Amino acid sequence: MAFEGEGAGEAKLSFAPAPMEFASRDIDMSGRDAFALTERGVCYILSETLIDLSEPAQVYRTRLVQQVTGSDGLQPTASFEIVFDPAHERLVIHTASVLRDGERREAASPAAFELLRRELNLERAMYDGRLTAHMIIPDVRVGDIVETAFSIIGANPALGGRFSRRQQLQWAAHLIEADFRVRAPQDRALVWRTHGAAPSVEETLEAGVRQWRWRQQDIPALIYDNDTPAWWIAHSEIHIADRMSWDEVAALFRDHYLAPAELPQALTGEIDQLAVSFATAGERAAEALRFVQRLLRYHSVGMGAGGFRPRAIREIWDSRYGDCKDASRLLTVVLQRLGLEACPALVNTATGAGLNEAMPHATAFDHCVVRAEAEGKVWWLDPTMAPQAGRLSRLTQARPGWALPLRVEARLEQIREVERQIVCETFEEWTFGRNAADPAELKLRTIYRSWRADDMRRWGENEGFPSVSRRMREGLERTYGEVSEVEPLTWADDTAANEIALIEHYSVSKPFAVNEGGDAGVKFESLDDVVGPTLVGSERPRREQPIHIGTPRIVRVERVLNFPIKPQITPWNLALSGPGVTGRSQFEWLDSKRGRNIVEVDVERSIVAASEVRSYFAFQRRMRANNGISFVLDTRRGRLTGDAKGQTTWRSWAVVGAIVLLLILLRVAAPGA
Known part of the structure; x- marks a missing residue:
């Protein structure tokens, strides 16, 4: 208007x-x-x-x-x-x-x-x-x-x-x-x-x-x-x-999160039922978190003071919706009534890792979580997440760097990184036919843990398992061409351990590509589902900025290849390291016709410092050159052979790079260089 x-x-x-x-x-x-x-x-x-x-x-x-x-x-x-x-x-x-x-x-x-x-x-x-x-x-x-x-x-x-x-x-x-x-x-x-x-x-x-x-x-x-x-x-x-001091910042908001003198009767009944159903502090903390996550629909009305203050507990309970402030206030009240030490904590989801170097100020935060104590440890719980699975030790915690607990004599407290684990582990088995034109059988078992399990669970609940199955198949088809299901996708959810296992069984119509040169055989190249997605970072020759490579984690794939003949693939075992990250690429023979390829990336810390970016990109290039297995098989009248002249290699283009590197080193070492 x-x-x-x-x-x-x-x-x-x-x-x-x-x-x-x-x-x-x-x-x-x-x-x-x-x-x-x-x-x-x-x-x-x-x-x-x-x-x-x-x-x-x-x-x-x-x-x-x-x-x-x-x-x-x-x-x-x-x-x-x-x-x-x-x-x-x-x-x-x-x-x-x-x-x-x-x-x-x-x-x-x-x-x-x-x-x-x-x-x-x-x-x-x-x-x-x-x-x-x-x-x-x-x-x-x-x-x-x-x-x-x-x-x-x-x-x-x-x-x-x-x-x-x-x-x-x-x-x-x-x-x-x-x-x-x-x-x-x-x-x-x-x-x-x-x-x-x-x-x-x-x-x-x-x-x-x-x-x-x-x-x-x-x-x-x-x-x-x-x-x-x-x-x-x-x-x-x-x-x-x-x-200001951080305690003065906390004092601006602390009183607005206090528990009311009286809780709604229905809420009290729900909390008391949790106390009866779960005896240990760890169980109560985890179930209280899920109770609030299931109860509240995320909805934020931040008009006026509402952008900085939570609503009344009764209003939150009656409306069944709220933002991070509302959810954290409610969870704190529930935990305290269950006998746990808990308080809201202000965090910054974008700049939280650098808050300890910032001046204390009133607008330092953009999110609220809950600091709870149970089983002799401090836990950082985010009640605005979709319902999370897992025992308390398996719950995905908030990780925004530093937090300001809203309590007396408040000061910044570091949210330490949890022990990293294998968040995605894939076991892959290929069985190739005798003829180059035969389809290959592909079996996959992928285990998702921690936050990756939470993501998969949310994906399945919101899009439905048929959509998940289709998307998983389409992801394979981008590399291998036409893929059809032999058996439906199987989904096993271990909610206590916070692990999801997906089992897939496919027929790959044309696993091999015709190798360049017409009669030079056929070529297979595996999907890179570890190195490329994990080792992020845009390389520029003059880059002077650090890189955020994500939450510390391990991603791993193990693929077994069953051949109808004995190929000539030379085993290798590479262990590479970069700043805050290591990688592994291996191929070994299990017997005369069965080989195993393992690729693993271990992200030990989230940040690559600006002084380390060149070393990181050198590591990234080497890992990308060894991000799976690629081989060429000789053929005779359309059938795979194991002839020496059809000897296969792993990552032949990586070998060429190694030869070039060797020539450079020889030149540098030559007298007068």
């Missing part, structure tokens, strides 16, 4: 010139060529931000000046959008203007704006009540300079007036100038931390108001790789916040 007159005021959207301390600047490119600094048709000239804490209500002002340098930049430059929370914020538009040939045209007006209710996380059942003020600036052309500026007044009262702001000065595109200021009463204790190549602070004091200012020019673009850890910061950034 478009707002005019009174409508805009009711929606807390108004228009006013920028105040003197944020007056518009003259655009001075200082001889820079905007077209040489362009990114997708836009040159970013100025990003200016002022946060004023000296006013009765917090004020956030920002200005963006950009020039359209190509047709691709017309749409993003002409689109002016601001997201704000009408529950506690007012939006003031200062300008949306176009500078062309030295003349400025103002386009902002009440009639030009629409207020849109765009719930950005609607598909995740999360509602926060934010509005988007949107306008399209008319008549924007290539070469125009577009300036937009606005203020947001107010802050969420749930934070108790505590301030925290991370201001990024470096973008994924070249930025000519970044200017960031914070104003506050001189007696307000603010602390800050810089990241990347952030500039030094300029500090001034005038009329009892202190100002901190960071200015930076000609800031090059910085693009992160998709697999860079979220907590690793290389860009130029300022984090400034009120001086």
